[in-house]
Amino acid sequence: MTGRHDPSFNGDARSFEVIRPERQTLPLVFNSPHSGRVYSAAFLAETRLDAHEIRRSEDLYVDELFAMAPAFGAPLQRAFFPRAFLDVNREPFELDPRMFAGALPSHVNMTSMRVVGGLGTIPRIVAENMPIYDRPIDAAIGLARIEEIYRPYHQSLKQLLQETKRRFGRAVLIDCHSMPGSVTVGGHRRRPDIVIGDRFCTSASSDLAYAAISILERMGFVTAYNKPYAGGFITEHYGRPASDCHALQIEVSRRLYADEQSYAKKPEFIALKQALTLFIQEFAAFLADDEGSSGLAAE
Template identity: 25%
Template sequence: MTTPNLTPSELMLQVTGTQPILINVPHAGTQLPPSLKANLRDNALNLKDTDWHMADFALPCAELGASVMAANYSRYVVDLNRSREDTPLYSGPTTGLISQIDFDGEPLYKEGMAPNHDEVQSRIETYWVPYHDALEAEIQRIKSKFGMCILLDLHSIRSQVPRLFENILPDLNLGTNSGQSTDFKYESCAENLLSSSSYSFVKNGRFKGGYITRHYGRPEQNIHALQLEIAQSTYMIEQAPWTLVQKKADQLTSTIKGLASALLVETSTA
């Protein structure tokens, strides 16, 4: 695959905010390089593992002064929520940095078309490195200005993926790496708001937080990271063409914006 020269605006959507919170959406992207698209199986082209519409839920938080980042390229190009060394995050079934299978364990690539070592390294340097450079830079900008930063990592997934988890996923899944990625008061603030909503809720269940939450969450440096994994049944039809259900989406938008607002209020007592 030929390495493209991509500008930051081609790689990501980015809004620079005026408050100490950053909403990040690493799996929002749906773009595929043409050469990769040609190598994927037909059933992989519906991009079913995308965090559908999640950037649209992050952007209203900019009205509160939040910074927003969201990837433009699909996780099938490279998974921004995995380490560049592709260290496993969970003991059970999962997918990798540049996965050859989808969440259901089905192959993504046509026979003989999986990426070789050089292509893997090219994708890391072209897509993963600049995204994480931008993410780190925005975290440090916020911390430099406010003395702290809250990173809220937004994700969504189909409510039923038997290979990854049993039964139906709770609506809202808060992850703080078992309390290691954030100060307790921010974890408690998020838990109180989300658990009192009309949605089903769990904390540090199947989704404790991926690489971004674990890597960037440094509460001892006053950088606090929380992951919110959302069951897609809360806002959309969970099959192609992945249609938004507007009434449900409006309710979820209010909840996410309310969470960002509550966390910001909590920062004022820091």
């Protein structure tokens, strides 16, 4: 690693932020890694896509949908950089060597299914299989994205979870995403409103996923569990149920709140945000009851 700076993201701008409550009262941490929508002029000049096409991979406004989490006593970390620029829901070095000019480290994972599909740590495509670049990226500049943005992002998320675990004796990460409105599941090809994922019961205690699904279904949402989205690197990496560190992924259908062609919010956006605020409140109440029954309490 040469330490060369990547000018494609504004060097004087924050790449992410943590919105903390006045006092954390819940063992919850919310994370929105794919809703970043700061597209620098340098990055737009680097990509072969226009300013509209490059947004195809965005988890539209997910950070806003869960913006009330700090008001209930849980921190929210959100990215400003776009997923098309860098995907922190991948291993740090899931890289396609064909994308780069120059040598990559020997420890690069170049054979994962995500890399093969063009969706590595530095993506090759946006949704609908649209190539992002028309020429190779300087390897040193690509690696700088990992050092300057990816590593600090994960260090911050790790710290939030460690702080939460120390305070409450447990930590529950809610990794927040959106999915295309065309997604269907099951033999009847029903369209879920929300998918809850826990890496097939490996990243969180099953009672947490069941509680989330139960709350959402009582609210009238059509839900699915682990299919077609069980969770990505973040859910897998931070979910350690045996250590009482849990990670759930939540995917919200974009058809509920946005026009997927224009990216404009629908009038239903406000009602959905209110509903997800109620979900946070009820899930927090479930955790409080669960902690009480297990003898855990906040400091």
